[in-house]
Amino acid sequence: MRCEDALIQISAAVDRELDPARAVKLHDHLETCPTCRAADEQMRVLSSTLRTSLTQYELPAGMAARMRATALATPTLVTSTTPRWVPRASKFAALAASWLLAAYVGMWVALPHMSSDDQLVAAHSRSLQANHLIDVASSDRHTVKPWFADKLSFSPPVVEVDGYQLIGGRLDVLDGKPAAAIVYKRRLHTINLFAAAATPGTTKLSTSVRNGLSLVHWRADGMQMTLVSDINQNELVDLAHALGAR
Structure with missing residues (x-):
């Protein structure tokens, strides 16, 4: 594994989002590369700091229900060579993912970097x-x-x-x-x-x-x-x- 690939995958590994095969390859690389191992350790310190220092908020009352109702209200036509309908569950998942992405980006914009x-x-x-x-x-x-x-x-x-x-x-x-x-x-x-x-x-x-x-x-x-x-x-x-x- 190249260092460039390892550095990209470290964040996913810390969040336990890396599939087992890639996780094993990354682990083997970290065992032999001090630079990437230090980057992995730094990411884990940052992750721990975020978990313990950031304020956690609950969704406002009723927001989850409104998101679900919006997603399930009407099907969405996806344009492709063969028109098809997105299943309602998939649409809800996509909407939820967009909310999570917005929250994630917002967190990083607001998060002060470690001094x-x-x-x-x-x-x-x-x-x-x-x-x-x-x-x-x-x-x-x-x-x-x-x-x-x-x-x-x-x-x-x-x-x-x-x-x-x-x-x-x-x-x-x-x-x-x-x-x-x-x-x-x-x-x-x-x-x-x-x-x-x-x-x-x-x-x-x-x-x-x-x-x-x-x-x-x-x-x-x-x-x-x-x-x-x-x-x-x-x-x-x-x-x-x-x-x-x-």
């Missing part, structure tokens, strides 16, 4: 699950950095820093685009350095806190970079400076 900080926190949290932290395990930057070379259109920074143990890297997805995650350990804390392609330019270091996690952001060398961890924010800022942030 950058929320995506980064979600990606960090996903990485702490079993077997999700690293795709390439090494404390040698000469091993980790080349691993990204044929997987990304940019070259993420991989630096060995005293007091912060480099343990490897992985591919992730941010804003629907591939990103690098370089992973460090400090004592018992895991630190993710996320690097994603960005417009040229340099921005000064900035910090934020989200869900008990510290984030340190900066932009340089055509990349947006963010450190995320539950470590003391001052230690995270020290690492950012060691990585070249100003």
